[in-house]
Amino acid sequence: MESTNENVRSQMRKGVLEYCILCILSKREAYASNIIEELKAANMIVVEGTLYPLLIRQKNQGLLTYRWEESTQGPPRKYYGITEKGRAQLAEMDAAWQEMVESIDTLKR
Amino acid sequence: MESTNENVRSQMRKGVLEYCILCILSKREAYASNIIEELKAANMIVVEGTLYPLLIRQKNQGLLTYRWEESTQGPPRKYYGITEKGRAQLAEMDAAWQEMVESIDTLKR
DNA sequence: ACAGATACTTTGCAATACAAAGTACTAAAA
């Protein structure tokens, strides 16, 4: 019976990960490994197979852009940055997140 | 292009709804309409087609039980209540929720 | 009997997170 614990957290992450990505990229450009590190530092574990498709989705929606940059330590990296549209979406998600936190608060009462 | 607004909220609800149900039922027994009312009062809109399958899932997992009760205003109602296992799961989810709130806080910094 | 209200159920769909396997590029070792 593998950790229902992790399963609970995994389910809760749904729909919030997009928000996390925008939060991170709103502060600075980053490539996938940077993002995974930052998420890990915030206790929000994510694996490559989750992150890459997510970045591509957000890029296709016009929320992100990217540029290639050479690396001295391996293949070139895709550095992602947030667009104006992405910032608008982030504002929307900030509001949605706040509302949800308040909803749970209300229910806990 | 229909309200991306609602879509954002809908995605964020994923995985949190189960938590909400357990919160509500940890305080008192309730049948579906009660639960929907309470969710609506907390600004967390949910429709029947979402709630019923969810209650059935949680019952099958042993987190909930139910009993039929006659009504003076229509067909009998299924009153759901939380089980011991459900309370354990709720505690797990409380922790997971707290962690996620902290994670987002960290990322916002 | 029938109509309307209430309550519960089922079906089909789109979106998500993940594991796992695969592709591509670079630098250092053999």
Next chain:
DNA sequence: TTTTAGTACTTTGTATTGCAAAGTATCTGT
């Protein structure tokens, strides 16, 4: 030069979820 290890990115298949919409069942009042 060829091979190996490391890094980075991509793709595929699966299970779970939330939802709209349509369907079934029960009760009450006319």
